[in-house]
Amino acid sequence: MRMGDSELPAHEAVNLYLEEAADLIELSDEMRGALERPAREIAVQIPVRLDTGEIRMVRGYRVQHNDSRGPFKGGIRYHPTVDLSEVRALASLMTWKTAIVDIPFGGAKGGVEIDPGELSVPELERMTRRFTLMISSDLGPYRDIPAPDVNTDAQVMAWIMDEYSDRAGYSPAVVTGKPLSLGGAPGRERATGLGAVFVLDEFLLHHHLQLIGSRVAIQGFGNVGRAMAWELFRRGARVTAVSDVTGGLHDPGGLDVPSICDHIDGGAPLNTFTDADPIDNDTLLTLECDVLAPAALGPVITSDNAAEVKAKVVLEAANHPVTPGADRLLAERGITVLPDVLVNAGGVTGSYFEWTQNIQQFTWKAERFEQELEDRLRLAYREVHAKADQYHSSLRGAAFAIGLTRVAEATRIRGYLS
Ligand code: GLU
Numbered sequence: 530m531r532m533g534d535s536e537l538p539a540h541e542a543v544n545l546y547l548e549e550a551a552d553l554i555e556l557s558d559e560m561r562g563a564l565e566r567p568a569r570e571i572a573v574q575i576p577v578r579l580d581t582g583e584i585r586m587v588r589g590y591r592v593q594h595n596d597s598r599g600p601f602k603g604g605i606r607y608h609p610t611v612d613l614s615e616v617r618a619l620a621s622l623m624t625w626k627t628a629i630v631d632i633p634f635g636g637a638k639g640g641v642e643i644d645p646g647e648l649s650v651p652e653l654e655r656m657t658r659r660f661t662l663m664i665s666s667d668l669g670p671y672r673d674i675p676a677p678d679v680n681t682d683a684q685v686m687a688w689i690m691d692e693y694s695d696r697a698g699y700s701p702a703v704v705t706g707k708p709l710s711l712g713g714a715p716g717r718e719r720a721t722g723l724g725a726v727f728v729l730d731e732f733l734l735h736h737h738l739q740l741i742g743s744r745v746a747i748q749g750f751g752n753v754g755r756a757m758a759w760e761l762f763r764r765g766a767r768v769t770a771v772s773d774v775t776g777g778l779h780d781p782g783g784l785d786v787p788s789i790c791d792h793i794d795g796g797a798p799l800n801t802f803t804d805a806d807p808i809d810n811d812t813l814l815t816l817e818c819d820v821l822a823p824a825a826l827g828p829v830i831t832s833d834n835a836a837e838v839k840a841k842v843v844l845e846a847a848n849h850p851v852t853p854g855a856d857r858l859l860a861e862r863g864i865t866v867l868p869d870v871l872v873n874a875g876g877v878t879g880s881y882f883e884w885t886q887n888i889q890q891f892t893w894k895a896e897r898f899e900q901e902l903e904d905r906l907r908l909a910y911r912e913v914h915a916k917a918d919q920y921h922s923s924l925r926g927a928a929f930a931i932g933l934t935r936v937a938e939a940t941r942i943r944g945y946l947s
Contacts, residue, residue: 604678722756724875749825
């Protein structure tokens with residue numbers, strides 16, 4: 530089980546944040562009780578026929594947290610550490626995230642307890658199709674819409690769409706993050722990373738600081754970390770460190786991000802790039818820098834290392850990278866945390882743009898996608914900032930308070946508790 534501080538399961542850690550925000554908005558106990566728990570939890574055992582002919586049983590989950598503001602929405606991850614507590618926590622985060630950026634979705638998350646690196650492509654496809662089949666009666670363009678997450682990509686989404694469409698008829702809107710040839714939206718893939726940069730830039734503007742020359746260390750160089758590094762480099766920030774599972778790269782003067790991307794696209798591991806110093810993941814988290822962006826799996830900043838963090842700002846590009854204990858320590862040390870539910874909301878916002886084009890069967894130009902993304906994320910930051918001023922709270926407290934207010938209102942007015 531993935532644990533937070535004091536052996537706190539992930540979903541309890543998220544509920545702690547929720548409780549703090551519920552206190553801020555003086556939410557009734559009845560409503561708290563309703564919003565802390567997921568509406569539905571699906572746990573399945575997926576039989577996967579291996580290439581050897583053997584069957585391997587794999588555990589899969591889909592947790593549907595809340596759909597009062599729209600269909601359940603959230604990614605599916607494939608990772609050996611996936612468990613129900615983590616998927617629950619991540620589903621809950623999706624509910625608040627979609628409400629904070631005010632898009633018409635609820636929150637859900639899925640996970641399969643597997644290291645996809647251990648499977649061949651045909652095995653991965655068989656597993657994905659079987660998982661889809663097992664949860665398909667609970668999916669749908671107006672019911673529950675999966676998307677990519679850790680270790681899942683456009684190809685996996687294409688299999689889910691195909692399997693679902695086999696029974697329901699052509700249904701591109703049942704998943705987002707699809708390949709462009711199947712109704713995917715140009716811009717969706719880098720939307721999470723780009724969104725994180727818009728949120729950071731808006732934060733800096735409000736504090737009369739600028740992105741140009743800022744030193745940013747990024748933990749993780751997958752879909753999110755890479756897009757973020759690229760955009761920061763393009764805008765003149767100094768990306769001083771990046772890392773992935775193979776190791777990390779460090780250059781206090783700023784890394785040459787395009788060359789690192791070329792290196793990886795050529796099929797080489799990140800840590801074999803020679804034009805930078807090596808650095809390990811733990812040291813990266815404690816580097817002297819302006820912004821530290823955890824963009825891999827959470828939680829990585831805990832009570833054990835929070836006192837060592839030297840960044841001025843923590844930009845939560847990953848989901849739940851900072852435990853509640855670490856969050857308190859960082860606050861005491863005057864380090865601002867820009868919370869995940871705001872920072873990485875660009876991904877699901879991009880998913881909304883893809884879904885809306887699918888259901889209208891009308892495609893947008895790429896420029897419109899990016900402009901809408903920028904407008905919505907900058908607005909969401911400004912709303913959170915204003916709310917934090919009003920409540921004298923952290924940005925996380927304010928973000929949760931906004932999300933909670935919107936979800937509670939929809940839940941109440943729909944008569945869920947009657
Ligand atoms: N997996 C992403 C997230 O955690 C995107 C979810 C989506 O687009 O539905 O926000």
